[in-house]
Amino acid sequence: MNGRRIGVAGAGIVGTLLAWRLRLADRNVRVELVDTVSSERGATGASGGLVRGYDPEPRQLYLAASSLAELRASRLLRAWSCYQETGSVYLQADSGHPAALAELERLLPGSVQTRGPGEAPYLATRHAVVERHAGFISPRRLRDEVLADFVRMGGDLVHGQVGGIRAEPDGTVSWQVDGQQRRYDTGVLATGPWTPALLPGDGYRTKLIQYGVYEASGTVPAPFVDEVTGLYGRPGPGNGVLLGVPSDTYDIDPAKLRPDPALVRRTTELATRVFPGLGIAGLRHIVVAADCYTAPQGLRLRPAAEAVPHLFTFTGGSGGAAKTAIAAARQSADSLLHHLAVPA
Ligand SMILES: Cc1cc2nc3c(=O)[nH]c(=O)nc-3n(C[C@H](O)[C@H](O)[C@H](O)COP(=O)(O)OP(=O)(O)OC[C@H]3O[C@@H](n4cnc5c(N)ncnc54)[C@H](O)[C@@H]3O)c2cc1C
The missing domain is CATH 3.30.9.10 (D-Amino Acid Oxidase, subunit A, domain 2)
Structure with a gap:
């Protein structure tokens, strides 16, 4: 998949973990993460960081418990997230x-x-x-450390505000970042509570x-x-x-x-x-x-507007995404790489 490009808008914990997972999984894919200079403004900086495995909803339980299992098994993730058991x-x-x-x-x-x-x-x-x-983490510290590692691994971090999203005639997705057009084979909006403003009428x-x-x-x-x-x-x-x-x-x-x-x-x-x-x-x-928030609940990759075929959202759908983000980002990175390899 040499030279294929994925753009991720939003460097909260969700977008950052996704971009990092993509970079870890395939170094031949160019991954660009875009956020405004002050990415402090999102849910990640405010999060209480409670992490546990149990949830009455089976998919949430799977993602939360898998995230916690990976966090506990990794000395790096434990230190990065300041995990307290x-x-x-x-x-x-x-x-x-x-x-x-x-x-x-x-x-x-x-x-x-x-x-x-x-x-x-x-x-x-x-x-x-x-x-x-179970216990709690600092989602903000985890995001900051993962972001630094993403950049160390050659991921591209671009500062600016994403807008003007559209499908191009050649099948790529484009968006504007502070007046400059950027094109990708696949685009992902991990823009948390700003998602409804970017995709009005899409149920967010x-x-x-x-x-x-x-x-x-x-x-x-x-x-x-x-x-x-x-x-x-x-x-x-x-x-x-x-x-x-x-x-x-x-x-x-x-x-x-x-x-x-x-x-x-x-x-x-x-x-x-x-x-x-x-x-x-x-x-x-x-x-x-x-x-x-949107339905069905839970952090997952969702196809975005019908008019833009290779555009997805990756957002919580029910709050509480900090505890599921590690596993959900792994699953979603795999799906995106599969989507790139097998275009519709
Ligand atoms: C007060 C609070 C407490 C919480 N407590 C817990 C908890 O205890 N346990 C738990 O598991 N979960 C908790 N959550 C939920 C969890 O923290 C969130 O689900 C998670 O942080 C969402 O991360 P995100 O990356 O989707 O969104 P955000 O952190 O909001 O990140 C979105 C990013 O997108 C960027 N962005 C937006 N629009 C654009 C644009 N046009 N161009 C470029 N960038 C853009 C923003 O700058 C921001 O950095 C809590 C949430 C809140 C708000």
């Missing part, structure tokens, strides 16, 4: 599907235990999936994600998600605790985000109820960002 608890109303738990055991042997109501940590009415091999939406970091005393919980209330969190930094609940604010402009005080109230009210032993002394700061 603290364990994780997923609280839910039922015991979880046995096939899901068997798959988790296959991918992360010895990690998972289940607890019934009364035995579950924190809430007497919940079932819990307790994972030993933005959604607000907000969490707070609070001063904490008493018993600070291990990283957890309570599926019933939506409350999630993890310890730190320092003697603080990170806590959040999902919002239902869609279609916001990722450049104009404001904290939602109602979400702060709901978070503290739920945290007090779910963790009676946790003292929340005050709010240190609020983090507000946006992510890209």
Whole structure:
């Protein structure tokens, strides 16, 4: 595939891991990663970085557990991501599907235990999936390190804003970067919450994600998600605790985000109820960002606009993509290289 070119727009964790995987898989393919100079603005810089294997949705479970297995097995990825293994608890109303738990055991042997109501940590009415091999990472550090390695391996990093995407008569995809046209055999938009603006009408939406970091005393919980209330969190930094609940604010402009005080109230009210032993002394700061949502959920390569045949998106579809990005990027790089080798 000498001389074939793939363009990836967006150097968040998702686009950067994809570009890096492509470069690792085939050095004969030219890979160009394009982002504005301030790639700090995306979801990756704001991410809480909780990583676990379990998810009620089978594909999400496969990608999250495979990502975590690869991260744990690689000294490099562990160091790059600042992985901290603290364990994780997923609280839910039922015991979880046995096939899901068997798959988790296959991918992360010895990690998972289940607890019934009364035995579950924190809430007497919940079932819990307790994972030993889980914790949190810094998605931003992982992105920065992978980006540096991509450049070391000869990947091309271009600074600028992608726009004016179109299909060329010769079957290539082109886009403009700050007034300059660039052409590729295949193009991928990994532009996170900016995807709906680039592909209006294609079913992509933005959604607000907000969490707070609070001063904490008493018993600070291990990283957890309570599926019933939506409350999630993890310890730190320092003697603080990170806590959040999902919002239902869609279609916001990722450049104009404001904290939602109602979400702060709901978070503290739920945290007090779910963790009676946790003292929340005050709010240190609020983090507000946006992510890209579409159906079906989960980070995957999707054909983009029908009018541009060799254009794809690679975006979350449901938030929470940091924990699935390592494996999803590997899968998607393989599909893209296959697509290049066997043109439609
Ligand atoms: C507050 C918050 C907390 C989260 N917590 C967790 C968690 O605990 N665990 C977990 O697994 N996931 C979590 N997530 C989700 C996860 O972090 C995101 O799904 C993931 O970071 C998305 O990465 P991305 O690369 O798709 O998007 P982004 O990081 O937003 O990157 C998109 C990039 O595209 C660039 N871009 C946009 N438009 C253009 C253009 N026209 N031209 C060039 N470049 C462009 C932007 O500059 C940006 O760098 C959280 C998300 C948020 C917002």
